[in-house]
Amino acid sequence: MPVVEFRGAEEWVPAFAGTTVKSIVHLFRLGLLALFLFAAPLSAWADGLSEAIAGLGGDSFAAKEKAVIALAKSGEPRAALILQALAGDRLRKAPDGRVVIIDTGRGSAKLTDAATGQPVADLAPEGLDRIIVNNRLRGAIEAALGTLTLFSPDREARLGAAQDALRHHSADTVALLEKSLAAEQDSEIRAAMQRSLAASQLFAGSKEERLAAIRTLGSATDPQVKNLLDEFRYTANIDPDLYKAAGDALAAIDSRLRWIGIGANLFQGISLGSVLLLAAIGLAITFGVMGVINMAHGEMIMTGAYVAFVVQQLFRAFLPPDLLDAYLLVAVPVAFLFAGLLGVLLERCLIRFLYGRPLETLLATWGVSLILQQAVRSMFGSPNKEVANPSWMTGGFDVVGGFMVTWNRLYIIVFCFVVLGALALILNRTRFGLHMRAVTQNRDMAAAMGIPTARVDALTFGLGSGIAGMAGVALSQIGNVSPNLGTLYIVDSFMVVVFGGVGNLMGTLVGALSLGIVNKLLEPYAGAILGKIAVLVAIILFIQRRPRGLFALKGRAADAEA
Amino acid sequence: MVTARLNAGERSPWNARFWTGFVLSGLVLGLLVPLLNRWVAPDSPFAVPDYLVPLLGKYLCYAILALSLDLVWGYAGILSLGHGAFFALGGYCMGMYLMRQIGTRGVYGNAALPDFMVFLQYKELPWFWWGFDHFAYAAAMIMLVPGVFAFVFGWLAFRSRVTGVYLSIITQAMTYALWLAFFRNDMGFGGNNGLTDYKDILGWDVHLPETRLGLYLATVIGLGIAYLLCRFITVSKLGRVLLALRDAESRVRFLGYSTTHAKLFVFTVSAVLAGIAGALYVPQVGIINPSEFSPGNSIEVAIWVSVGGRGTLVGAAIGAVLVNLAKTWLTTAAPEIWLFFLGGLFVLTTLVFPRGIVGVFRQLPWPRRRPGAPLPIEAPIAAEKRI
CATH class of the missing domain: 1.10.3470 (ABC transporter involved in vitamin B12 uptake, BtuC)
Known part of the structure; x- marks a missing residue:
């Protein structure tokens, strides 16, 4: 019985100060997030990490959510730390607009600038405002953390995220997957990413892209891919070529799965x-x-x-x-x-x-x-x-x-x-x-x-x-x-x-x-x-x-x- | 070495000594116990309290089961490790009848289906439950199901001359397969929980002391009939063939007897008896579930027979009652000890007292053994060496 395992999620945990990473499971929320993203001005993309971090200190939850999405898109490992701090109520806003991570370990609190990662000495913990999150924002954070896993330094975590992206395929993850694919070296993870990418393209790309995607998927042995192709075959007004290609791919997968x-x-x-x-x-x-x-x-x-x-x-x-x-x-x-x-x-x-x-x-x-x-x-x-x-x-x-x-x-x-x-x-x-x-x-x-x-x-x-x-x-x-x-x-x-x-x-x-x-x-x-x-x-x-x-x-x- | 030496007096149907013993034990079990239960003040030291009646009934059911195993093991040398399964099959037939008597008084109040079927979302009664509303049909099934099962199984086994420990292992495999099967919910027999929560039997409430006494008396009568039947078989010419094939099967076959048919007959009769024992057992304990099929239960029956003295019908019955008395007492007084005790019994009876209680008793200088009266078994039996 083929099993897809969420390998690696546990190993990744220490990087985030012992907080459980449920995020992989919540990756599906990314789709919803990404919708926002398209509506959002593209400036959030370009201006990079520091602007997004500043956005976290914004007044409205909508602004914060935008910032979270921007962080997710950045693919920076640091972004995960910041989001983790936000979810754990350890993110503070200084009066001058700087966003800092507060770490109340043993006794004294330690402050770190979220944007630069440098320790902050000139601020007292008492003078800081908490950055408040609501449930909707929490969902966005978890989804964002899931995406960031694609860029995690941990191999197993990346593999898990790449495999998981297949189940939550959507047109909006295409860009992310392409970006992570370009950076990825490991062949097994690359294969998983390519499969997930193909799954996303299946419903979005041009006819040629779709045909290519079907070919990629046809070499898989994952029952999820099978379901996906099945679902694709019965979408309305499908091109007969695509229909046939999907059918062939399905038959190939079936016989491979049987063996x-x-x-x-x-x-x-x-x-x-x-x-x-x-x-x-x-x-x-x-x-x-x-x-x-x-x-x-x-x-x-x-x-x-x-x-x-x-x-x-x-x-x-x-x-x-x-x-x-x-x-x-x-x-x-x-x-x-x-x-x-x-x-x-x-x-x-x-x-x-x-x-x-x-x-x-x-x-x-x-x-x-x-x-x-x-x-x-x-x-x-x-x-x-x-x-x-x-x-x-x-x-x-x-x-x-x-x-x-x-x-x-x-x-x-x-x-x-x-x-x-x-x-x-x-x-x-x-x-x-x-x-x-x-x-x-x-x-x-x-x-x-x-x-x-x-x-x-x-x-x-x-x-x-x-x-x-x-x-x-x-x-x-x-x-x-x-x-x-x-x-x-x-x-x-x-x-x-x-x-x-x-x-x-x-x-x-x-x-x-x-x-x-x-x-x-x-x-x-x-x-x-x-x-x-x-x-x-x-x-x-x-x-x-x-x-x-x-x-x-x-x-x-x-x-x-x- | 054929060891059966039955003198004419033993075999005669009018053996006075036998009938005296039979009638006396019948009177004690069938008359004295009800008298002490119904007509002696409950605080009297001689009174048999109500809770004891079904317990005694249970022991007597075990005695019937032990008789049935002794018939095949003690007399024909077939150590069946499947008699617990025949017992349970008979019990399930009775349980099915009792389930159908519940009618609309179940938790779901469904007249057409037993509770567990409603729970498991059965749409209609499975075909093998048809007819169990009628006692006569159920009674027929109680004998037919274990009987036919044993007949088919025995025919397959004896025909291919599976004997000795091989046969024991195969019967154990049969029991094991049934055990697994009855645990399944899809079988339509209540799965793990079995059949329980009975209300009436033949119109009488099963919980009333009067009904329980009636069931007890039915068990006494059943035991009596089973005993007579076993005795009739063992003292008949067939019985002597059985003894002979127990001791030297090949030789009996060469003499022209069909050992397959003889064994098949006695195996089937014995399975029917075991089924009847199970049917009497179920209304008295109020439940039948798959644990009755457990392979361990079947082997335990062999120890009852062994303790009492295999190859003697009285011994089998006495052994069943004694071992189960000890079980009731030990499992409450010192549950840790029980398995040590039971295991020890297995070792001791095979190693030190292969003839059991009755055998030891008959070997004693007193009362003087009449010349020619049989010992239960002559150990070691030479022919058993053959696997």
């Missing part, structure tokens, strides 16, 4: 699939090797997420703040060890007594999951815990036209494949992996060949739980950490295992990714919940064809199971 939508959903799907894979892979291993369903697997995930929380808190409490970003790197191995130990403990103290009774193992591990949930709830409380992304995982980048890829999801996908690769190495290249595969295929025969099956069981359970713990750390980066975190993912993880087949990394990989992608591709058509239900029903039907999953063991191994 971007599919791409975005695909990314979301792969992201969900990687999370499911992390959550399900431990389950698939334990199920494959021991034939045991671990209902407490979700709680192992939850434990991992809480480990991430605790490690973060420890870093905050005991280490310098610039090391905080590293907490995640510590949390991953700690979570693996903690959840893994918990898993070994669970296997040694409970599950090994229940081998050969898988249904009872299911119930017993469910009991363990209830106990773990309540234990965490008693220790940490029920409300969600906040686990912050490290700075290198915050934000994201815009791939194309509003298709945002966020760093945290991207890192999780990478992490998931690293884990999968490591696991494949363990299974195929180590002695322990060999033992695990042997026990999976035929437990009795493996035992007869001298493989210590009991130890393999415990370690397998530890490994599966440890991976679940790492999955929990990953989940803490994209969602809430709460005691019932595990229950949110457990049913889906089971579905991955059922779909992909057990004891087989490839099956789990394919199962997780296809479930994730199908879920996300269905979502726009059926809604999140119906999509999920459809997937569940599809799996129930799927096992008709393949009761043992997509990648079922074949040959003798399958016989031993059945």
Whole structure:
């Protein structure tokens, strides 16, 4: 879903002494303002900043409003400071007509000449008149501040303003946009400005200008541009050439948007699939090797997420703040060890007594999951815990036209494949992996060949739980950490295992990714919940064809199971 | 290893010992409780206060639900994690009937539509609500909806020989899907809030103590019938086939029995029983909402059966009542403890007392066990090793 963000507005704030910049949102008032502007004498243009500032001290609100508009047109960074002072009731008029900004910081008031920016020493704050604003003027000030953002030194603020100008396009912003475009160096902002300029020209310029504007707009991927062209197509008495050009541009935008939508959903799907894979892979291993369903697997995930929380808190409490970003790197191995130990403990103290009774193992591990949930709830409380992304995982980048890829999801996908690769190495290249595969295929025969099956069981359970713990750390980066975190993912993880087949990394990989992608591709058509239900029903039907999953063991191994 | 050893006396429909127990418990539940409620002064220590009657009724509904799960799990080895869903489906059917009885007494006073539909701007009654004005239709649906649902689901699952934990997980997925579905407002079942604010059932005000006693008695009768039905099935020849396929399904199939049909039959009957339990439950607690579908509820039923002793019908009923008594007491006295307790029960009953209360009781040297009387289950059951 393409999103236009008001990026940068917050960063711009410090430049204006902590006042919130709502102005971007109010840019639309500029249109109204600009009408005044056209009626106003052009002298306000030419005489520049100082005249406009003097106008602020005028007697009528109309005069002040003119001055505000003139300030906005000037494009001077200082103008924003002055307007901010005016809005904050910090602008004063001296008896000699000078306009000064008063800054009543700590104790004594500091006076600055609005026109020159120099400190003023020869005036006392008591002898000054307040410059009063009314609501209409306040609106004008906010709109003016929005325009001035186009000239802000801050890149993000300019970009936001340039994008925002598209929505509030009008013939009157053309001049401003042209002026800002001439000064702009950044290519991304230039593109946004050109688009906004084209939008403004679309309704105002000559036929050639309009055609050019349509061509510019046709290369966009913004749904707003689409609406704009749609609106343009149905204006009365439109030239047939323009009508056709607009139609072509619309079709081009539509097809581009469709592909971007599919791409975005695909990314979301792969992201969900990687999370499911992390959550399900431990389950698939334990199920494959021991034939045991671990209902407490979700709680192992939850434990991992809480480990991430605790490690973060420890870093905050005991280490310098610039090391905080590293907490995640510590949390991953700690979570693996903690959840893994918990898993070994669970296997040694409970599950090994229940081998050969898988249904009872299911119930017993469910009991363990209830106990773990309540234990965490008693220790940490029920409300969600906040686990912050490290700075290198915050934000994201815009791939194309509003298709945002966020760093945290991207890192999780990478992490998931690293884990999968490591696991494949363990299974195929180590002695322990060999033992695990042997026990999976035929437990009795493996035992007869001298493989210590009991130890393999415990370690397998530890490994599966440890991976679940790492999955929990990953989940803490994209969602809430709460005691019932595990229950949110457990049913889906089971579905991955059922779909992909057990004891087989490839099956789990394919199962997780296809479930994730199908879920996300269905979502726009059926809604999140119906999509999920459809997937569940599809799996129930799927096992008709393949009761043992997509990648079922074949040959003798399958016989031993059945 | 086929472990069912039923002697002739146990199987006979005229087993005196069985009928004595049955009639005695029937008298206590169906006669003593109403007597103590209606004809004993409220301040007497023996009195059953009015608030207790629907609570007891609720426990007995759970007992029916536990019986229905025991029938499939204890006797046929199918650990269904979907019985809570069948229970809720029956409950929703009853809830729909009760909603239609409100008529113009709702907040919006709309005779044609229940309140939540007016609120959600429905124009007309959805087709699946048609007919629920009539009790007979609703009663039929209470049995048909869970029954047909279970039949179709069971047919799909058993036909492709999904067994063991695989089946448990699939039934859980079914429950989960229903749970999600009933939370949606567009489903036409009141969404998150469910169906509530009932007024009448069959013309009697549901809030009156007399009506509640009547509902309680209906539950007692329902439990009795359910018990007899389950016993009839389990002591019949079919029951022995079920026990056999629980212990060694492949072998039973090789002997020429259609295990698919046997399992499908008992699964469907059991779902109908669960639906009836849900229907009796709803007017006594006054609400049905999607939380009844939560997967956790379904698993909790298994622990009732497990505590009482699976593979014994009495055990299932006793387990349901005892665990829920503990739940009522603990969730008010020490809510923090409840989940520890419940989790502990799951672990203990599977690890230490796999035969449950009845099993422990029957293993005791006193009262002397007649030779040949069955133990609930012989653990560990060899064939269950197969996934």
